Every structure is written in C-alpha cells, then in structure tokens.
Amino acid sequence: MNASVNILNDSISRQTIVAIARRVAAFRKRQGLSLDQLAARAGVSKGSLAGLEKATGNPSISLLCQTAAALGVSVSDLLATSTPRKAEAFELGGGKVLWRGQAGGTARLLYGTRGPLMFELWEWVILPTERYEAKAHSPGTREILYAMKGNLGAVVDGEVFEIGPGQGLSMETDVPHAYYCAGKQPARFRMIVVEMPTNGGLRKNGPAGAKKSR
Incomplete structure (x- = not known):
C-alpha cells in the first residue's frame, strides 16, 4: 500500500x-x-x-x-529562504524538508526565487512503499525531473511514465500528478519547478526522456 x-x-x-x-x-x-x-x-x-x-x-x-x-x-x-540579490550561492545539501513519507522519504526545497515568477530546485527521495499525490498547480506550471538513483514513476493527468538513473521527465503540472518509487530501491531525483504568471505563454511540449509504463 x-x-x-x-x-x-x-x-x-x-x-x-x-x-x-x-x-x-x-x-x-x-x-x-x-x-x-x-x-x-x-x-x-x-x-x-x-x-x-x-x-x-x-x-x-x-x-x-x-x-x-x-x-x-x-x-x-x-x-523566507530567498534574497533579492542578483546572484546567490547555496548549498545543495541544505534547504528545508517540506515532506516526509511514512517510510522515511523526503522532499527538500534546496532553493527558490522570490516573487510571482517561481523557480525552485528540489531534491526528493521516495522509498518503495511511498507515493506523493499532488493537486494541479497554477496554469503553465512545468516540472523537470532528473533521476539520480533508483527508478522513478510519475503519473501526469492519468498517464504513467517511468525513468531510471540519468533520464529526465518534463511535465506540465497544471493537472493532478503523482510521484512514486518504481523499483525495489529508493528513487532519488532532483526537480526543477517553473511557475509562470498566467499569461506567461509557456509552449506545450510533451514529456521528454521517458517511456510510458505498460
């Protein structure tokens, strides 16, 4: 379960x-x-x-x-983790844990920008028994996932994808979506989230670097 x-x-x-x-x-x-x-x-x-x-x-x-x-x-x-500087160094091992699965998985926000044009960098670890369900984000939101270890599964608007180490997945997440571990070992991945203003005009691109799960 x-x-x-x-x-x-x-x-x-x-x-x-x-x-x-x-x-x-x-x-x-x-x-x-x-x-x-x-x-x-x-x-x-x-x-x-x-x-x-x-x-x-x-x-x-x-x-x-x-x-x-x-x-x-x-x-x-x-x-209150971002600053108005033009450039800022940050530690990839830092950030705040904003989710923990019951088996010990984590989602850590490593860095994020300020203001309505949201750009975030996350690192996730999802264990084999865990699944994270997400509601639809605001229109135009896109997430780019990069699998580092283990196999990662993602469900986007009811469509299932799986990626392994070294593969990526680009998703439009203004629809319900979910992440889960698709193997016997923990899935570790990094995620970039870009949330544009409603009139930001993101182009519609399909998921890349992924295969549909059968």
Missing part, C-alpha cells in the same frame, strides 16, 4: 510552520485580503487557510503552492 504524509512535525519543522504562518498572514493583510477572499482565490477551504495562519496543522506542499500563487509570491517567499 502506498502512503504519504505532509510536512514534518519535528522541532525544526515546527519553527518553519510558525514562520510560514506569520508570512502568509503578513502577505494577506498587506494586500487587504480577508481569509475568505484569499481562500477563494487560492481554491482552498477557509479552514485550511486559517489553520495555516495559526500554525495549527501540517500544511501540504500543495496548500503552500496554491496559497503562494494566490498571493503572487513564491513558496520561498513564504519560507
């Missing part, structure tokens, strides 16, 4: 959740939005948003993405 959970609830992640809560509330109030208005714009329930601002639950990556997009900022803005 595949299983997944949301953000960690250890001491470090608790600090992260509290920081996110404060920044979401600050961005919302700065824009003069009520909880109802932001919830409607983000396509989430008022209860979920209220819980996010009160730091009472473990928010999912999808909730963070939807809330950030509705506020016109990036997830990194909510995490």
Whole structure:
C-alpha cells in the first residue's frame, strides 16, 4: 500500500510552520485580503487557510503552492529562504524538508526565487512503499525531473511514465500528478519547478526522456 504524509512535525519543522504562518498572514493583510477572499482565490477551504495562519496543522506542499500563487509570491517567499540579490550561492545539501513519507522519504526545497515568477530546485527521495499525490498547480506550471538513483514513476493527468538513473521527465503540472518509487530501491531525483504568471505563454511540449509504463 502506498502512503504519504505532509510536512514534518519535528522541532525544526515546527519553527518553519510558525514562520510560514506569520508570512502568509503578513502577505494577506498587506494586500487587504480577508481569509475568505484569499481562500477563494487560492481554491482552498477557509479552514485550511486559517489553520495555516495559526500554525495549527501540517500544511501540504500543495496548500503552500496554491496559497503562494494566490498571493503572487513564491513558496520561498513564504519560507523566507530567498534574497533579492542578483546572484546567490547555496548549498545543495541544505534547504528545508517540506515532506516526509511514512517510510522515511523526503522532499527538500534546496532553493527558490522570490516573487510571482517561481523557480525552485528540489531534491526528493521516495522509498518503495511511498507515493506523493499532488493537486494541479497554477496554469503553465512545468516540472523537470532528473533521476539520480533508483527508478522513478510519475503519473501526469492519468498517464504513467517511468525513468531510471540519468533520464529526465518534463511535465506540465497544471493537472493532478503523482510521484512514486518504481523499483525495489529508493528513487532519488532532483526537480526543477517553473511557475509562470498566467499569461506567461509557456509552449506545450510533451514529456521528454521517458517511456510510458505498460
């Protein structure tokens, strides 16, 4: 049986959740939005948003993405991990863990840009019994996956793909999608996420470097 959970609830992640809560509330109030208005714009329930601002639950990556997009900022803005510099060095071994599977898999946000043009670099490890289900992101969002170890499976709008080490997969993720380990060994991969403004005009390209799973 595949299983997944949301953000960690250890001491470090608790600090992260509290920081996110404060920044979401600050961005919302700065824009003069009520909880109802932001919830409607983000396509989430008022209860979920209220819980996010009160730091009472473990928010999912999808909730963070939807809330950030509705506020016109990036997830990194909510995490306060990015800076306005023209260039910035960062450690690939750093970042914040924003998901942990029940078997110990992780999703770590290594780096992200500020503002509505969101560019993020993630590193994921998914164990054989784990699966991560994601809701549709905002229109035009694209993810590029690069498998480093193990076999990775992805489901995009109901279509299944599998890639192995050294292979990549380009996906339009403004539709429901999922990731899972497609082998007996953990799947480790890096992911680039690019979320353009609604009128950004991304071209429609099919997945590359992948084979359909039979």
